[in-house]
Amino acid sequence: MxxxxxxxxxxxxxxxxxxxxxxxxxxxxxxxxxxxxxxxxxxxxxxxxxxxxxxxxxxxxxxxxxxxxxxxxxxxxxxxxxxxxxxxxxxISIIHQELSLCSNLSIQDNLFLGRERTRGGVLVDRAAERSLATTVLRRLDGALNPDLMVGDLRLGQQQLVEIARALLQDxxxxxxxxxxxxxxxxxxxxxxxxxxxxxxxxxxxxxxxxxxxxxxxxxxxxxxxxxxxxxxxxxxxxxxxxxxxxxxxxxxQDDLFPAREPKLGPVALEIVELSVADPANPDRLAVDGVSLTVRAGETVGIYGLMGSGRTELLECLAGRLHADSGEIRLYGEPVVGTVRRRIQTGLALVPEDRQRDGLVQTMSVGQNLSLAALTGFVRRLFVNRTKERAAVQTMITDVTVKTSGPDAPIGSLSGGNQQKVVIGKALMTGPRVLLLDEPSRGVDVAAKADVFELMARQAERGLAVLFTTSETEEALHIPDRLLVLVRGRLIADLRAGEITRDQLMSLADSADTTEEASQ
The missing domain is CATH 3.40.50.300 (P-loop containing nucleotide triphosphate hydrolases)
Structure with a gap:
């Protein structure tokens, strides 16, 4: 061109x-x-x-x-x-979509891995590396310390490290x-x-x-x-x-969002004054006194930017983070226990980072799909492979995964189809409430439409669907009801069509400004 x-x-x-x-x-x-x-x-x-x-x-x-x-x-x-x-x-330098960092090394070690700065071509010049690392990190994010372990960083910070590594190659x-x-x-x-x-x-x-x-x-x-x-x-x-x-x-674009009339059932998920500490800073609340409900057959969206607490909220619901206070109820019954116990109860989470938390890269498409529901195929200490394979094939069809078959390597699938596998994996556990954290992250427009259609079908089948998004168009078009989360607090509860794009962005910005002014 x-x-x-x-x-x-x-x-x-x-x-x-x-x-x-x-x-x-x-x-x-x-x-x-x-x-x-x-x-x-x-x-x-x-x-x-x-x-x-x-x-x-x-x-x-x-x-x-x-x-x-x-x-x-x-x-x-x-x-x-x-x-x-x-x-x-x-x-020619490339920043790949999927991160290629070593979680057990520091930021500085990752930045210069395979391209170490040396003195005389022999000894690694740690002082020179630190100076360069500090400069490039300050350019992108002044809060990142070169000594921090990459495995301790949130996903967005890891992405910045990947970008910094490319910038250092001139x-x-x-x-x-x-x-x-x-x-x-x-x-x-x-x-x-x-x-x-x-x-x-x-x-x-x-x-x-x-x-x-x-x-x-x-x-x-x-x-x-x-x-x-x-x-x-x-x-x-x-x-x-x-x-x-x-x-x-x-x-x-208007044809990409599913139109539907929800048929609402009883309250499936109820959260009462839930507070969750920030895993990276326990003195701060990532989720601060949140209360909400999701009814059977309803799709509820939570709009929030990075740092809003959206991921911490869903991970607490799924049992991955501990709640400091508050209650979680599923069809009126208290929700407690481990991730496994909550899956058995009917709560299933589709995590934000599908590569790290949603998929096992050494497994096939079918093995990934059945992994969380594997105990359901066990009879007398043996896995009923015929039953498992039939269920996997049904799920591949149901969530429209484009693959050569259950035995295909998960890495052979596009990002959109990998995301469908992660959703299918959650659905195979038979959930009553489906939690999805940024379900369209890293997938293209058409694949997003497939994911949204899949979510709509699950709601029509009677599931309660709660998802998070930082995309304004998704927030405005997908949920039956939209909640706005800023700095761990819910500041709005809106029905579909009640707010415009500019109003939504202004609402989030004004709340953010107000919060900063009060500190």
Missing amino acids: TATQDKPDTATAPVLRAVDVTKVYGGTQALKGVSLDIVPGRVVVLFGENGAGKSTLMKILSAVESPTTGQVELDGKVVEFGSARDAADRG ARILIMDEPTSALSAPEVAVLFQVIRELTAEGVAIVYISHHLEEALDIADDVAVLRDGSMVATAAAADVDLAWVVRKMVGRD
Whole structure:
């Protein structure tokens, strides 16, 4: 794609190009003659559904994969990288969607893993590493200490460490695959400022995101992949959200949200004055005196940004965190005990981080689906594999997982289909209340529509559905009732259609400001 907007003092010749690139895996053609120009000092945003070929194209540009046909050009010359390290040494850095950090190492050790700074090529220069680590972390998040263990960080902070590691490589071309999927709004604002500073220095950015509006804010140019083909390119100033959605999925955005008339039953879940300490700071309450109800057949959404307490609330309900005070009732009966006990009672959680908390990467699709419900297939100390396999196959069909079969590796699935597996895993336990923490995180527009439709079907079957989201469009369109959570406190309880996007954002911002002023 050739740049169509003028920027002063910025080169217009592409620094990196994909030219008629195809990629074939067995009988599957992942890319079909794709061409893309990446220009210094500009941000090109690459849109597409899961399976459209985005990650495959980025792997080819960063030398993780080689094209079947076609070529890659660097500085106007055809290039064949020997390895991903070779590409990195020549200025191409990539931030992968799934984190690749070592949880048992400190932030500093992760930042320089495999690229240690040395004195004389022998001794690791810890002082130099610390100075560089402190500088880059201050640029992204002044609160992060290089000595902190990565395993102790929340997901958004781990994402910032991944970004910091890429920034330390002094890349000429920086590829960002879903860099904001776990970031709060303030963290996104900081990242966007860093991106603009990098482009001002002549760095070329390729940016992939399922947050469409957010990505358009940072884009100079846009490109859309669908089914392995480049279907559209344009200047960001010439397109809008509706255009992007139509090019991606061939239908309007309004058609992606399920319309339904809920049939409400009795109160299934009741929370009374629940308070939960922040696991990272026990002196602070992550959830502060929250009370709410969810009825059978009802979908209730909790809108909250990072730090609002949304994850801590759901993890407490599921038994993963201890409540400091308050009560949880399921159909009038107190809920107590371990995670396993609560699953048996009828509470099932779909966690925010599906890779870390929802899936076992060494297991197959079927094994992941049946894992939480495995005791239900045990007879006299033996697992009834026939019964288990039949239940797994039924669930694959029910949640519409696109897979070659139950024995397929979980890693062979797209992000959207992996998320369906995590939801299916929860449903196989036979819950009466389904808890979902950011269920659309890291999945594309069409996969989000599938997830929302799946949630709606469960509510129609009589389940009580409680989910969290930081996406305003989801908050406005999906739930029958919307709760707004700010700094651990519920500040609004709204019916569908009672609030606009601007009003919702203003409500959250004003409450946040009021809370800060009172401290």
